[in-house]
Amino acid sequence: MSAGHPAFQVGQRVRVLTRQPTGHFRTPGYVRGRVGVVQHLTGAYLNAETLAHGGDGRPPLMMYRVQFQQPALWPDYAGPATDTLVVDIYEHWLEPAPGDPQPPQQEPRP
Amino acid sequence: MSGHDHDHGHPHDADAHAPIEEGGGPVTWDEVLEAALRELCIEKGVFSGTQVMQALESMDARRPEDGARLVARFWTDPDFRRLALENGKAAAETGGIDMTGAPDLVFLENTPQVHHVVVCTLCSCYPKAVLGIPPAWYKSKAYRARVVREPRAVLKEFGTVLPKSVDVRVADSTAELRFLVVPLRPAGTEGLSLEQLAALVTRDSMVGVTQALSPSP
Numbered sequence: 438m439s440a441g442h443p444a445f446q447v448g449q450r451v452r453v454l455t456r457q458p459t460g461h462f463r464t465p466g467y468v469r470g471r472v473g474v475v476q477h478l479t480g481a482y483l484n485a486e487t488l489a490h491g492g493d494g495r496p497p498l499m500m501y502r503v504q505f506q507q508p509a510l511w512p513d514y515a516g517p518a519t520d521t522l523v524v525d526i527y528e529h530w531l532e533p534a535p536g537d538p539q540p541p542q543q544e545p546r547p
Numbered sequence: 548m549s550g551h552d553h554d555h556g557h558p559h560d561a562d563a564h565a566p567i568e569e570g571g572g573p574v575t576w577d578e579v580l581e582a583a584l585r586e587l588c589i590e591k592g593v594f595s596g597t598q599v600m601q602a603l604e605s606m607d608a609r610r611p612e613d614g615a616r617l618v619a620r621f622w623t624d625p626d627f628r629r630l631a632l633e634n635g636k637a638a639a640e641t642g643g644i645d646m647t648g649a650p651d652l653v654f655l656e657n658t659p660q661v662h663h664v665v666v667c668t669l670c671s672c673y674p675k676a677v678l679g680i681p682p683a684w685y686k687s688k689a690y691r692a693r694v695v696r697e698p699r700a701v702l703k704e705f706g707t708v709l710p711k712s713v714d715v716r717v718a719d720s721t722a723e724l725r726f727l728v729v730p731l732r733p734a735g736t737e738g739l740s741l742e743q744l745a746a747l748v749t750r751d752s753m754v755g756v757t758q759a760l761s762p763s764p
Contacts, residue, residue: 463721465668467695480651482723500722516699517711524719 443499443528449475450534451503453526461489464530472534473505479525486527499528606675611750614677614727617642618753619744621654622732632656635727639677649676649725655718655755656729662713663728664702664755666694667720674725678750685754695719705756718755728755736762 445451455470463485479502483494507520514520589596620627620642631638635652646652652674655663667673668691673681684690694701698715702708709715718726730752736744739762751757 463669465719465721467668479722479724485722504716511696515697516715519711520698520715520717522695522717522719525722525724527722 443478443501445475445501445528445531445533447475447478450537451475451501451531452534453503454530454532456530458486460486462486462530464526465524467510468503468505468524468526471505471509473503473509475501476504476523477502482527484527500525501528501531503531606680609675609677609679611678611753612745613642613644613679614674614750614753615745615748616741617644617654617677617727618729618748618759619741621656621729622744623741628656631729644677646676651724652677653724653726654729655716655726657731657755659731660712660714661716662709662755663716663718663726664694664698665718665720665726665728666691668692668695669721672720672725674727674753676725677727678753682750702756705751707757728753730755730757730759733759733761 450472451474452472453464453468453470479500481497482500484492484496484498485494488494502523503526504521504523506518507514507516507522508518510522585599588594589599617631617639621631621638622628627638627641630641631654635654636646636649638654639652640646650672655665657663666685671681671686671691673685675681690701695717698717699709702715718728720726730748732744733747736747739747743762747760747762749757749760752759
């Protein structure tokens, strides 16, 4: 989870988790459960979810700019299917898109 | 009644003698909370009333013209453009903007294929350091809900109609970064100075709801 070892790479398909935590979080409801593509590794940022509740936000979390095709967000989207939306999502809100090959394990557990 | 004479030719709702009060409505819960917190912090010495005023004045002093100068430089200076795409905050500082304490800044470059439009659906994140205080519509629930759902309909209401071949790309600013749109450089601007170019870059074009202005012939 450190900035040096991002869990996802540019171009990888990811799904936003459908968690419903209480308290502060930065993942808009309309992208939860939706599949997009990592467009950019934004960098590591302090965790806003713990910062908002008196914590120190550590450890920092990797953040990703994820790009969605609009029809993946809104099945009845009225514009061209090529329209897109980008949003920055913290790493712990993402998982590999279902059906895609899993990234190789970094190190086998002893 | 207050003894106010109602027979002098204007409706009471537009009472010319009424003091101008921000918002107009009753004091909200959030306003009470803000005042209580501010007063408590001042009382406990966390910061002074003067510092609050200075922070407000510094925020008020920022103007869309600051962002427009950055865009003009982005259009004309390849080194600046490279830096802006790599590290927007550093580029803004190079452009003479004090970014102390400001969130990271991302330049979203429009191209003939991609048109960006910025929103913050969760609250009202806005690149205040380079654009100043956001307009009321940017913070409205209607804009925030609709521009992610039907961006082309919203753009049309701003007078912006884009061909279907252009990817309308909504950038939802939810986290630690702020987005500044670099509109397409208008045609016929080759000979213009930085100042003349900056004058074509409106606030709305840097949010992405409009294009940059065309130079007057």
